[in-house]
Amino acid sequence: MDPKVDRQANAVNVVLDEGVFPRPVGLAAAYRFLERCYVQLERRPGRRLAVRLKGKAPLDEDVLRGLGEEFHNELVNQLVRHQVSERTDQLRAVIVGRALLSAEPAEAAAAAPAADDAACLDYLEDPLGIAVPWEEKHGDKRKTTRRGKK
């Protein structure tokens, strides 16, 4: 996955393995470079994705290589974000939903379950994963997929 500098094109090319970095991760990393570079993506055989970062102004070789390396870092950042986001999606839905509902005008909030009722529902549903055994929350995902209260 070494970055390959193409000086003539004023660009650096990175090819990533979509088995390791799924498509949404590659896209999110690429998105972060749009302000600094022209970014183009292309599928390659064998579940690989080619990313070309082209300078908006002429860049020297070191800067282009640096861009490629930064892109690697960003991939790792986005991969972790993706994994955490998948792991916590239900939790996020409950907390964010509850918080946004709290700001609704009084009439809208009144139409929703009362805070106490909502809280009971939420916590019986175990939004914080309190009832999820440690192994399921942090352990080997392949063996344990069960969520929520038994």
Place this chain on the structure above:
Amino acid sequence: MTTRPAGKVRNKRLVPLRWRELDGRILATNDAGDHVWLDRREFDDLMAGRLAPGKRVSRELARKAMLRGKDTEAVLAARVRERSHHVFTGPGLHILILTLRCNHGCLYCHASRQPAGRGGYDMSIETAGRALDVIFQSPSPDLTIEFQGGEPGMNFDVLRWVVEEARCRNADGARRLWFSLVSNLTTLDAAQIDFLADNGVMVCTSIDGPAPLHDHNRRLTGGHSLARTLRTMKAFAAAYRKRKLDPGLAYVNALVTVSKSSLSQPKAIVDEYVKLGQKVIHLRPLNPFGMGKRIWEREGYTADEFLRFYLEALDYIIELNRQGVEMMEKMASLMLTRILTDKDPNYADLRSPCGAGIGQLAYNYDGRVYTCDEGRMVGAMGDDLFSIGDVHKNTYAEIVGHPGVQSLCVASCLECLPGCADCVYAPYCGVCPVYNYVEQGDLVARCAGNDRCRIQMGMFDHLFRRLSEPGMEELLRRWTESRDRSSVYQGRNVETPPPAKGGKTKRDRRRTGKS
């Protein structure tokens, strides 16, 4: 969370824990904010399910709901709810930027400040009225209207109007109304001080340290900023005395903005507060919002430099406590409240999700509404990403329903963020997406290289280290015991006729004992 259990996790009684190795021991926390210290062996035994039930640490783990027992889940659920009270209440803090004008030119000031004599930067009564329309649509049972600027005292007529009008609109006493003024205290005259004391307006000012430091940081035409601020503080103390208000409750709060020049003088700054009889000091790092790059290069510093300063000051305050001096540091006190109690101080910097749009709203002088004051400062830099409406054009529902509010809510839901989701301090901490946006170009923090996270983590590390010292928890627990100030700051403090437009509020009647 680099520490890993030595073997496979086999303990079926464990509730989800987060942990961190600190000074060779392991600190573990649960979702309800309980913490426990383990040595390496105990940690491995705990994970492997080998910890003997009779051991001290086993009993502690069971008592702190870290091992599943009969009612553990219900107990934890109830406590998590109590600690997350803020996600049930709605926007309670409403910041009115009464003017961008200011008579000071502080070294670290934000780009939005305008010279004292320049016109066109004051909030009008019409705009303030529209802001109140929005504020009173918030479902929050507590409404705090905070006056900020610039120097809000320079638009005092509008301040006075807002206080009286808000009281009229709350004549049925349906809300608990609070007012607070953030001022440099160099423009207020005696009548204005009387009005603020009469009306229970909380006052907060800046004192950066001894006069040379304060006056260096906070530049006032004609100089002597500190002397003038202190003169007004004395006038407030006299006004409170005249009204026979409890001096333990009625006082002017002060905070320190730590500049580059402050870094070498932590003790001198604390001593200045002791000398002034302040019981609370709030040591705040500079924030980059709205500050020009040039100013940051001149006045900024690294997270490590701030931490060195802060921890030295904190240790010094603790030492003073031991010598019988009553004093606490505000940020530490809020963190300790999160660590040692289930109270929710609803402090914007230590809550998840953060308060942007769902806990607070900031109203610029011209009526534009922002998710928070930090967002407003970014707006002053020419980037209106955090603007979510305008009181002249939008209803409350449109403002809080703005997609920006949802984005910030998601981006600050700490339990779901990379780095934070697994951080031992997640039950106590909070993130600021506006800071992340300004510093890292993304609403979601990358904890590696995020100075704010580095500072928070350094503070938590130090507090936990100190808490584990013999006798220290008892001392620091006192920092979590804030007295309820509502008897002074929630309602009027004199038996004067009610505002012309409305009758006495229920609260006024309760206070005066008349119906």
Place this chain on the structure above:
Amino acid sequence: MATSARRPDAGRSSGPPPAELRLDAEVYSEAAIERARRAFDGLATIAVRRSGRYHLVRFSKVSPDAAARLPDEFGNYALSCLLVHP
């Protein structure tokens, strides 16, 4: 890799010569390309057609100010649309 290239008919119109951008259809959705086309409509005449696994985006009558950067900017915009409107 996606490219932008000058076409042989370059120079026939009075403005800058037409350019073409090739975007992988397995990455860029039609909806993203269409959004970008609409966004850039005022700056050029933009024609999109499918050729095998690529979207071929052809820019003609390009406004002189935008000529040099238009295909690349279009590519960036289309990519952002993939994330903002997945």
